[in-house]
Amino acid sequence: xxxxxxxxxxxxxxxGKDVELRCDPISGHTALYxxxxxxxxxxxxxxxxxxxxAPDKSGLPSDRFSAERTGGSVSTLTIQRTQQEDSxxxxxxxxxxxxxxxxxxxxxxxxxxxVT
Amino acid sequence: xxxxxxxxxxxxxxxxxxxxFNCTYSNSASQSFFWYRQDCRKEPKLLMSVYSSGNEDxxxxxQLNRASQYISLLIRDSKLSDSATYLCVVNNLGGGYQxxxxxxxxxLQVIP
Numbered sequence: 001x002x003x004x005x006x007x008x009x010x011x012x013x014x015x016g017k018d019v020e021l022r023c024d025p026i027s028g029h030t031a032l033y034x035x036x037x038x039x040x041x042x043x044x045x046x047x048x049x050x051x052x053x054a055p056d057k058s059g060l061p062s063d064r065f066s067a068e069r070t071g072g073s074v075s076t077l078t079i080q081r082t083q084q085e086d087s088x089x090x091x092x093x094x095x096x097x098x099x100x101x102x103x104x105x106x107x108x109x110x111x112x113x114x115v116t
Numbered sequence: 117x118x119x120x121x122x123x124x125x126x127x128x129x130x131x132x133x134x135x136x137f138n139c140t141y142s143n144s145a146s147q148s149f150f151w152y153r154q155d156c157r158k159e160p161k162l163l164m165s166v167y168s169s170g171n172e173d174x175x176x177x178x179q180l181n182r183a184s185q186y187i188s189l190l191i192r193d194s195k196l197s198d199s200a201t202y203l204c205v206v207n208n209l210g211g212g213y214q215x216x217x218x219x220x221x222x223x224l225q226v227i228p
Contacts, residue, residue, distance in 0.1 A: 033216065042220035043160070043203070048213065056213040091159055103148050103207050103214065107159035 002026065004108035006092050012114045013082055021077045021111045025094030032075050033095075033105060034067055036088040043091065049075065050097055082115045089113070117142050120206050122219040130227050133194050137222045139204030140186045149180055149187045150205040154221065160203055163189075194226045 005024045013019050025032050034046040045059040049069045060066070064082075069075040079086055089112050093105040121140045129135045141149075149166035164171065166178040166187050177190040187206075191198055201221040208215050 031214070035218075043218040045216060045218075048216070050214065056215075058213075101165070103216070104150065104162055104165060105160075105205075105216075106162065110159050 004092055004094055004106055006090075006108035006111050008111055009109065010112045010114075012116060015084060015115055016081055018078065018080045019082055019113065021079075021090050021092075021113070023075045023077070023092030023094075023108060025073065025075070025092070026106055027073075028096070029094035029106075030072065030097030031095040031102075031105075032069055033093045034075070034077050035091045035093070037091060037110075038088045046077070046090075079113075082113075084115050087113055087115045119143060119217045120204060120219040122202075122204055122222045124220060125223040126225050127222065128225045128227055129194055131194055131196060133226075134190065134192045135194055135224065136188055136190045137202055137204075137224075138186050138188050139206075139219050139222075140184075141204075141206045141217075142185070143206070143208050144182075144185060146185075146206045146208040148207040149178075150207075151176075151178055151187075151189050152203040152205060152218075153200040154203055155200050160218075163202070191224075194224075196226050196228060199224055199226045 007022045030051045032049045035043045047067045048056040064080045067077045089110040091110045093107045095105045151163040152160040154160040170179040175192045179188045201223045203221045204219040
């Protein structure tokens with residue numbers, strides 16, 4: 001079946017502009033996660049959605065970052081007034097959310113964001 | 117102490133060798149555990165879940181030691197294609213949310 005997809009695959013933007021990153025999770029997966037990864041670094045958790053529950057936003061680094069998930073499916077991560085330190089690969093993952101394999105995450109290919 | 121700790125390596129091993137990585141975690145209430153592999157400039161891919169009784173998938177064996185709070189990954193008969201960074205992942209529930217913590221990874225280089 002189709003995996004997690006993300007768009008765009010690459011985004012170059014000027015400092016101060018807003019960007020929107022999109023994630024389409026695996027159909028039927030109720031949990032969705034956003035991470036970012038700077039070159040040579042580990043994954044940094046950003047936000048987690050589970051079903052219709054309020055999201056866990058504890059990883060968002062500043063109020064310039066926000067995310068929403070519409071209809072329990074597609075998610076958009078928005079970064080306002082981008083800064084150079086926002087340059088990273090933004091990864092989305094989904095997991096079934098229920099059953100024995102509830103927390104097995106499947107990642108999309110990521111969006112490489114470069115802020116100039 | 118970090119929530120999840122891994123030796124960053126690199127582990128340089130010859131083809132055919134057996135290699136093992138450990139990953140320690142600090143929260144004794146952690147509930148589920150996983151190993152992922154990540155190739156250079158690619159997304160992480162689930163390698164295997166780690167079950168309490170230990171589990172094996174081909175050349176890969178994962179084990180959980182709750183008493184000492186670590187998980188391990190054993191790779192037998194290493195292949196060149198096993199070269200990657202191996203990430204351990206620990207899940208626990210906190211404040212009603214599932215909290216996922218990734219280790220920073222152990223780099224494996226299999227040498228011809």
